[in-house]
Amino acid sequence: MARRVRRIKAEINVVPYIDVMLVLLVIFMVAAPMLQPGVVNLPSVDKADRALDVKPIRVEVDAKGTLILADGAEKTEIADADALVVAVKARTVSQARPVVIAADKEVRYDAVIQVMNALKKNGVDRVGLAVQPQK
Template sequence: MRAELGRRSRRAMNEINVVPYIDVMLVLLIIFMVTAPMITPSVIDLPSMNNANVPTQTRPIEVTVRQVGNLLVKDMKTNQSQEVSLAQLAAEVRKLQGSEPERPVVISAEKSIQYQAVVDAMDALQNAGIQKVGLLVKPKGK
């Protein structure tokens, strides 16, 4: 009986000591926090020209997306606007470009307009071969 009292039972330990893992992670975190500000992002050195041509200021054609399939095309030179459908958009823009095929086209829309309506207008213009298509935005803070 005495031999039984002095013996300890040898059971498998079912707990993992995570303190060393936490210590290692904290050391790695501190290393990354110290070295991250020291890393400089790569800078691209762009070529320069002495006699750069300043682009001529041409008034763009503005396409306003109101709803899906409801578009307003405005000639910024003459301030004339015309409501067109999505199918008529490319033909109307081509007509307004006339002898200036490089005349830019900008698309404007309210924030609440579905993104798909803007993409459809851009797709119709690109399919018609109109090269300079952009989005009209308002600068932040205004």
């Protein structure tokens, strides 16, 4: 009797891979509508405080980093953040007034945050940033 030589088939069985891919496709198709791509809910401008019965105190930071305290028509140059806090506290003794920081766009972000932080640490509750609307 002659023995028959068996040859090994060099084929890859792709059926299990196709089954796995179809299952993954179905999972992603079901899960994709449930994902929200980075939605940020911003507050509406209509709900912001618009009616102020007092004028805010304006702190100006020019391109060189000089602090100027503007209260109405009166402008005073301030040496540092500590002197600014003392001057703002003196103007807000009788009533709580908001403070608006107006900084030149060439000023470093760190300088503006230091002014804001000094005001917040010393009890000034309402501190905001002044911006110019786009044309």
